[in-house]
Amino acid sequence: MGHENEILKKITAFFASKPGIIFVGAFIGVMAAVLQHEGNPGNMGFCIACFQRDIAGALGLHSAAPVQYIRPEIPGIVLGAFIAALIFGEYKARAGSAPMIRFVLGFFAMIGALVFLGCPWRALLRLAGGDLNAILGLAGLASGIFIGTLFIRRGFNLGRSRKTYPVVGLVIPVFMLGLLIFLIWDPTYYDAALGEDVTFIRTSTIGPGAMAAPIALSLGIGLAVGFFAQRSRFCTVAGIRDSILIRDYHLLLGVIALVIAAFAANLVLDQFSVGFEGQPVAHDDHLWNYMGMVLSGLAFVLAGGCPGRNLVLSGEGNTDSGIFVVGMLAGAAFSHNFRLASSPTGTGDWGPQAVILGLIICIIIGLTMRDKS
């Protein structure tokens, strides 16, 4: 028993160290390149926003046919984090920190991400794949994060969360397990009107939703990433935020490692192609690539972390992060139902307006939720 504790302590110490965070960033970067090579869409080995959007489509929350698929990476990350939290005694069900506001932040973070066509992980991977539009996205992300730090300096605070019943924290992990079961089982029912068997879950036959690595590979890598990200506290937004706010560059090392490792892997796998035009699942509207990510960056900082980090926290039992994840799913549904999401031809009909609305709302949240003490 004592020996097991020693091993757990050594693992904890490794992931808290500089080599540890660099390992995790590099692991994500390389595995993303592998997932792309094995079938995921271009420069999309991982995209928490796009993948949650695909899951929303699979569940019928939107009906955009090219983007419907239960991406195993998402449940993988949550369950990998859940397993890590259990093993290391860090599972703690907590709730109560302005959940309604966190839902709104997740909602608009997703809208911003779908205007740019990527979450921070994908922005980094797009850069590592040669997509120069990612420069605008990353500049927007950094700008939004900077604005968020101004609110934090003024005392912005969503309020304390409290420990709650353990079952409360199980909702998101169990939901994710349910998604996996439905993905693998893919049940059907007889539709009398159509006169044939129909699947419950929608799966694209065209477009990015039809491009996917094998389920076992996606799930396995997702589980590993979730486990490592939980141990190391990997967070792309915190990497930029803490560098600005308190001159702590620890998490930024992980971000840099991700880009360098993905870039190297892309060269090896012949997946690197430099330019602005014709990049996979991307557009070159520079203004809205920038502005979409300003909105996302601001929303992520106000909510405490990037979407990958919020997935991990929801696996640890943090239901405030869980609500943020649910908000992202809702935002994805709205984005496609109301033509907010971009496509390779450019922004959606109402994407820019939704970004402006989202920025106004996030600024109001930042200004009014303040701990004056």
Place this chain on the structure above:
Amino acid sequence: MTERIDARGLSCPTPIFKTQEKLWAMKNGVLEVLVDDGTAKQNVARTAEREGWDVEITDMGDGEYLLTLTKKVE
């Protein structure tokens, strides 16, 4: 004089931000920071060590930790 921050239940980055601000304001002395999650514990410890403070962590049970940050007058 010992100062104290109760950072329990506060989301990232509030625990480290409050700690950093307090350490900069105090310059030396004893600062106690109460946290209730492993991430905050690691982040606060790293922040304090980066600023040259000694860190002692006490497990208070029930997932709570008291970090005692100390820096002597130079």
